[in-house]
Amino acid sequence: TKSNGINAILFVLFLVLGFGAFFWYSYSEFDRYQLPIASEHGILTDNLFWVTMGVTGIVFFLTHVLLFVFPYKYQYKENTKALFYPDNTKLEIAWTIVPAIVLSVLVFSGWKVWSEVTRQAPEEAQVIEIVGYQFAWIIRYPGQDQKLGEFDYRLIDATNAHGMDFSDRSTFDDFTASNIVVPKGKPVLFKIRARDVLHSVYIPHFRLKMDAVPGMPTRFWFTPNKTTQEMRDELGNPDFNIELACAEVCGRGHNSMRKTVTVLEQDEYDEWYAQQESFLAKNPEYLANVPSNLKEVAVLAAGMETDDADDTNKN
Amino acid sequence: MSDKENIILNTEDPTPTLSMHPKKFGLWLFIVTVVMVFAALTSAYIVRQGEGNWLDFTMPDIFWYSTGVILLSSMTMHWAYTAAKRDNLETVNIAIGITAVLGLAFVVMQFLGWGKLVDLEVFFVGNPSGSFLYVLTGLHGLHLLSGVIFLIIVLISTLRYKVHSRNMARMDMCATYWHFLDGLWVYLFIFLLLNN
Amino acid sequence: MATANIQQAEGQVVAHEDHGHDHEHHDNFISKYIFSTDHKMIGKQYLITGIFWALLGGGLSLVFRLQLGFPDMDMSFLSPILGGWISEAGSLDPEFYLAMVTMHGTIMVFFVLTAGLSGTFSNYLIPLQIGARDMASGFMNMLSYWFFFLSSVIMFISLFLETGPAGGGWVVYPPLSALPEAISGSGTGMTMWLVAMVFFIVSQLLGGINYITTVINLRTRGMSFSKLPLTIWAFFLTAVIGLLAFPVLFAASLLLVFDRSFGTSFYLSEIYIAGEALPNVGGSPVLYQHLFWFLGHPEVYIVLLPALGITSEVVATNSRKPIFGYRAMIGSMLGITILSFVVWAHHMFVSGLNPFLGSVFMFLTLVIAVPSAVKVFNYLTTLWKGNIVFTPAMLFSIGLVSFFISGGLTGIFLGNAAIDIQLHDTYFVVAHFHLVMGSASFFGLMAGVYHWFPKMFGRMMDAKLGYIHFWLTFVGVYLVFFPMHYIGIAGFPRRYYSFTNFDAFSDFTDLNMFVTVAAFFTAAAQAIFLFNFFYSMFRGRLAPANPWKSNTLEWTTTRYPGHGNWPGEIPTVYRWPYDYSKPGAKDDFIPQIVPYSQTKDSNLPHENELVDLEKETDAIIIDETES
Numbered sequence A: 001t002k003s004n005g006i007n008a009i010l011f012v013l014f015l016v017l018g019f020g021a022f023f024w025y026s027y028s029e030f031d032r033y034q035l036p037i038a039s040e041h042g043i044l045t046d047n048l049f050w051v052t053m054g055v056t057g058i059v060f061f062l063t064h065v066l067l068f069v070f071p072y073k074y075q076y077k078e079n080t081k082a083l084f085y086p087d088n089t090k091l092e093i094a095w096t097i098v099p100a101i102v103l104s105v106l107v108f109s110g111w112k113v114w115s116e117v118t119r120q121a122p123e124e125a126q127v128i129e130i131v132g133y134q135f136a137w138i139i140r141y142p143g144q145d146q147k148l149g150e151f152d153y154r155l156i157d158a159t160n161a162h163g164m165d166f167s168d169r170s171t172f173d174d175f176t177a178s179n180i181v182v183p184k185g186k187p188v189l190f191k192i193r194a195r196d197v198l199h200s201v202y203i204p205h206f207r208l209k210m211d212a213v214p215g216m217p218t219r220f221w222f223t224p225n226k227t228t229q230e231m232r233d234e235l236g237n238p239d240f241n242i243e244l245a246c247a248e249v250c251g252r253g254h255n256s257m258r259k260t261v262t263v264l265e266q267d268e269y270d271e272w273y274a275q276q277e278s279f280l281a282k283n284p285e286y287l288a289n290v291p292s293n294l295k296e297v298a299v300l301a302a303g304m305e306t307d308d309a310d311d312t313n314k315n
Numbered sequence B: 001m002s003d004k005e006n007i008i009l010n011t012e013d014p015t016p017t018l019s020m021h022p023k024k025f026g027l028w029l030f031i032v033t034v035v036m037v038f039a040a041l042t043s044a045y046i047v048r049q050g051e052g053n054w055l056d057f058t059m060p061d062i063f064w065y066s067t068g069v070i071l072l073s074s075m076t077m078h079w080a081y082t083a084a085k086r087d088n089l090e091t092v093n094i095a096i097g098i099t100a101v102l103g104l105a106f107v108v109m110q111f112l113g114w115g116k117l118v119d120l121e122v123f124f125v126g127n128p129s130g131s132f133l134y135v136l137t138g139l140h141g142l143h144l145l146s147g148v149i150f151l152i153i154v155l156i157s158t159l160r161y162k163v164h165s166r167n168m169a170r171m172d173m174c175a176t177y178w179h180f181l182d183g184l185w186v187y188l189f190i191f192l193l194l195n196n
Numbered sequence C: 001m002a003t004a005n006i007q008q009a010e011g012q013v014v015a016h017e018d019h020g021h022d023h024e025h026h027d028n029f030i031s032k033y034i035f036s037t038d039h040k041m042i043g044k045q046y047l048i049t050g051i052f053w054a055l056l057g058g059g060l061s062l063v064f065r066l067q068l069g070f071p072d073m074d075m076s077f078l079s080p081i082l083g084g085w086i087s088e089a090g091s092l093d094p095e096f097y098l099a100m101v102t103m104h105g106t107i108m109v110f111f112v113l114t115a116g117l118s119g120t121f122s123n124y125l126i127p128l129q130i131g132a133r134d135m136a137s138g139f140m141n142m143l144s145y146w147f148f149f150l151s152s153v154i155m156f157i158s159l160f161l162e163t164g165p166a167g168g169g170w171v172v173y174p175p176l177s178a179l180p181e182a183i184s185g186s187g188t189g190m191t192m193w194l195v196a197m198v199f200f201i202v203s204q205l206l207g208g209i210n211y212i213t214t215v216i217n218l219r220t221r222g223m224s225f226s227k228l229p230l231t232i233w234a235f236f237l238t239a240v241i242g243l244l245a246f247p248v249l250f251a252a253s254l255l256l257v258f259d260r261s262f263g264t265s266f267y268l269s270e271i272y273i274a275g276e277a278l279p280n281v282g283g284s285p286v287l288y289q290h291l292f293w294f295l296g297h298p299e300v301y302i303v304l305l306p307a308l309g310i311t312s313e314v315v316a317t318n319s320r321k322p323i324f325g326y327r328a329m330i331g332s333m334l335g336i337t338i339l340s341f342v343v344w345a346h347h348m349f350v351s352g353l354n355p356f357l358g359s360v361f362m363f364l365t366l367v368i369a370v371p372s373a374v375k376v377f378n379y380l381t382t383l384w385k386g387n388i389v390f391t392p393a394m395l396f397s398i399g400l401v402s403f404f405i406s407g408g409l410t411g412i413f414l415g416n417a418a419i420d421i422q423l424h425d426t427y428f429v430v431a432h433f434h435l436v437m438g439s440a441s442f443f444g445l446m447a448g449v450y451h452w453f454p455k456m457f458g459r460m461m462d463a464k465l466g467y468i469h470f471w472l473t474f475v476g477v478y479l480v481f482f483p484m485h486y487i488g489i490a491g492f493p494r495r496y497y498s499f500t501n502f503d504a505f506s507d508f509t510d511l512n513m514f515v516t517v518a519a520f521f522t523a524a525a526q527a528i529f530l531f532n533f534f535y536s537m538f539r540g541r542l543a544p545a546n547p548w549k550s551n552t553l554e555w556t557t558t559r560y561p562g563h564g565n566w567p568g569e570i571p572t573v574y575r576w577p578y579d580y581s582k583p584g585a586k587d588d589f590i591p592q593i594v595p596y597s598q599t600k601d602s603n604l605p606h607e608n609e610l611v612d613l614e615k616e617t618d619a620i621i622i623d624e625t626e627s
């Protein structure tokens, strides 16, 4: 019948136009949707992404050609009869095994990358704590001792947003920062927490994502491989910044949990690091929470002016 | 060759289809869903326990006694069942009555058990190890009450002479459900013992 | 052989006793249309309720698409409907945005594609296709619908709460869903969500128990498992999945209820919110995720399998060819059923899950693509050398296969843990599940409606309108969901009210606008369907007995089958349902009720051997057709 023929032709038309649009857009807008990579493991995962794209792209193309050409070719004709072809064990086995092999290859390469990305962070990694709450991130660095102090959620207050525990020595030199700063070429370990509901640390340019879970600290380590400046030059955009976003729905402000991430050369980073003032030095009133036998240690470690310390001691 | 055999099997002439009493079968499916609920809860228990911060305590003795009671009730249930098969309706009434009373006794003992837990400072609100115990026993207790209701329904039908050797469906289902609830408790009890 | 015959005779007698009186009922309005125990009416009730929910769920998506496509738009014109959720300045409240997304997801997954799809077709088709008078328990079946209805009412009312409906995403992860301080929807809205879901679970379990019991126990004579239409296999396995998965959701919700209302700490730990440290310690939010996805993942196959079953039937019928690889189709569905229970943690690769478990789940997830591949290739081979008739149902089935391939292939990316690090919770995931669920399953539903409408209402839907509906929807849906892949690869996170806060997500306003426009276009196309559906219900051309020249049993009864399905005896089944275009046969189809002895010319060699066996049983068979 007539409408049968029209439907058959439309399938072919759809196939041609659809693939045309798909290839055209994918090719011409490539730079818009392909985010530049700024971490070492990002290169691996992106590779895997494009390999998978290649494999599935071929499957996608071939199956669709068949799916839309068959209806055209075998559209209803009077006086013809369809082929009675109920079964073919060999074919079934073939198309069980071939996809199985293809998938094994994908699983295996995925597994290699996954184990690489999730393995234990190297000893020398720069540890940084990221804590999410409604609706912002706060950042804490270990001080010179490179050890983050203990925390307890019951110690949280307006200033001590991390709930830092000042009875722990490692806390004394910890400092907070308003933005994340990391060195290029050195492993960085994020220790991730949440204060209220789930959040998720997501830095698209690092190909990094890890949920922040209240009551269960998580971690993710990576190695930045481009400085922010290099990224700016590459993109020709002097205002470019790497951004941290929240990727787990957390309420009204879910879409506003932004922080910038700055990648510096190692020497610039060291300089920046040295300039940071410890939390205690900035908020000397917390010295009151330090057990008295540790006060002197604390004052030293925090690099505090001594008269500051005296003040609070008097209080 | 084997292909051909397959096809023959495939096209055998009309045979009656497998038949089981649909309601009985439905009961079994219901039991499957109850199993899944408890499987989910006990695996949640294990997963949660694996994460540490877990309060350990010994199960109060009363749970041992209640286990004894429910095992006994399974026996009286079986007694009722065999009696019904022999059309011994008097006995059926008595046996079902006893089973129901034992069932209620079990529920009361579980409740007393909760009291003992509170004495041990294991609360519903607090460490999940305690909360889980309350949820598991409570949910099982509710199911047991539904079992008691089922018993009463069967009791009423026996009084109306609707349960006898040629009409065992209801009895059968009741017995199945009751033994299942018994088994479920034994599983839960052993599970809790092993994990505390 | 002899014993088998005796058993048959007995089986027959029992069947008579059970159902002899059924078709003499006189129904009044209430027992016929409202508290009906007839599976056909219950199926239609599910369908109509499903359409209502689809419109509502779709409508919600249009509103939040407006926000995404045109973030600066003045939405005051919506304040008559949305009231206080639109600010003075005409902008949408961000919490209400999340609530709408949540409700959209919940409605579409559970109310449209679980209840609306399984509920409609399992109810309608199981007894008709296996040759039974009704479901095993008509009463339970009715209860199942009314529990669903109750659940619907509660969910619907929650939309109008002052504090809004649940807003933590359709997965309602705690602590967000447990703490009203965190989002206003977690107050009464969330309570109602949980209550509604509990009723929904009860409804699904009642339904599922019935489907399974019916398929196993009430098949007509000759309807062995190897002669069941693939639709029935699909509904059966769907019900099995539901039976195993929904109780787990029940357990998960129960614990959530305790956490919310009684202060336990199953999922809550070390929370500091609204300037206060909560007492809860020792809970684990990840535990909830495990429990939820243990249901959640099988749920997506609950949504898909019936659609695949419908497609198998429609593709075979309209290609005028046997479905290729009947056994492989069953095998692959069984494979999917089993595997669907062991892949759940692929939703949790970056939730803090142990990386080793991540590897295990990555492996299992990609394994599930193998049975899916078998299904796709079997569909393609069924089309090959067919004599294809494009009924609207056939078009939607071909569309389904296309969406299943596109959406399934993007699942391969997500299943790969290393790639999922970047793609998790981005629009790539949104694109994936809309193609494979919001499009493939949705098209399966449509195919089913077009195909069985004549049986349901005794009238034909208009084919031309069907074609137009298909092409507009097919093109429209691809235009809505395909571009989301680019947005996702570019890293845009999901459940974002707007993207303006980030430089990284400031691009693609054009594409977002385009998607919104396409969504309106697609939704508008559904008006054609609605018109066609309701108009044809009353005014359509009267349906012939077997409009698609199909083999299955439902086409052997009258146009308006009464309660009891067949006016006379239930037919006996002799062959599988896919004898299309058999060489030597005079028609290109041989219904399941035709014995081999009547088709000497087309029988395959071994089938001729069966004829002799049939003869022995003929006595009974002829008797019963004459009575």
Ligand code: HEA
Residues within 6 Å of the ligand: A056, A059, A063, A098, A099, A100, A102, A103, C171, C300, C301, C303, C304, C346, C347, C365, C366, C368, C369, C372, C373, C374, C376, C404, C405, C406, C407, C408, C409, C411, C412, C414, C415, C416, C420, C423, C424, C425, C429, C432, C433, C436, C437, C441
């Ligand atoms: C109908 C519903 C449905 C179906 C069938 C599927 C099918 C699949 N899904 Fe999908 N999925 C969802 C609905 C569905 N999904 C939903 C709703 C979510 C999001 C939930 C939320 O967070 O809100 C989700 C999310 C989701 C995730 C989590 C993503 C994330 O949050 O980070 C993952 C990860 O593994 C995944 C994987 C898969 C895979 C591997 C399949 C496979 O079964 C697909 C198999 C099919 C094919 C592969 C195509 C056909 C095969 C061939 C043509 C053969 C040749 C192919 C090869 C050799 C490669 N899905």
Ligand code: HEA
Residues within 6 Å of the ligand: C047, C050, C051, C054, C055, C057, C058, C059, C061, C062, C065, C068, C101, C102, C104, C105, C106, C108, C109, C113, C116, C168, C169, C170, C171, C430, C434, C437, C438, C439, C442, C445, C446, C449, C480, C493, C494, C495, C496, C497, C519, C522, C523, C526, C529, C530
């Ligand atoms: C089965 C499911 C299904 C369907 C069909 C749809 C349909 C649509 N969805 Fe939906 N969507 C989900 C399931 C579905 N969605 C889920 C699970 C989520 C996740 C929620 C979460 O994050 O928690 C989601 C989230 C989601 C988002 C992400 C929001 C965010 O993360 O911020 C977006 C954004 O564009 C979107 C858009 C759309 C659009 C434009 C349609 C359009 O196609 C709508 C057009 C359709 C209609 C207007 C319906 C008309 C239909 C009929 C009339 C049919 C008749 C009915 C019968 C025959 C029974 N959806």
Ligand code: CUA
Residues within 6 Å of the ligand: A132, A133, A135, A198, A199, A200, A246, A247, A248, A249, A250, A251, A253, A254, A255, A257
């Ligand atoms: Cu924090 Cu989303």
Ligand SMILES: [Cu+2]
Residues within 6 Å of the ligand: C296, C297, C300, C343, C344, C346, C347
């Ligand atoms: Cu899944």
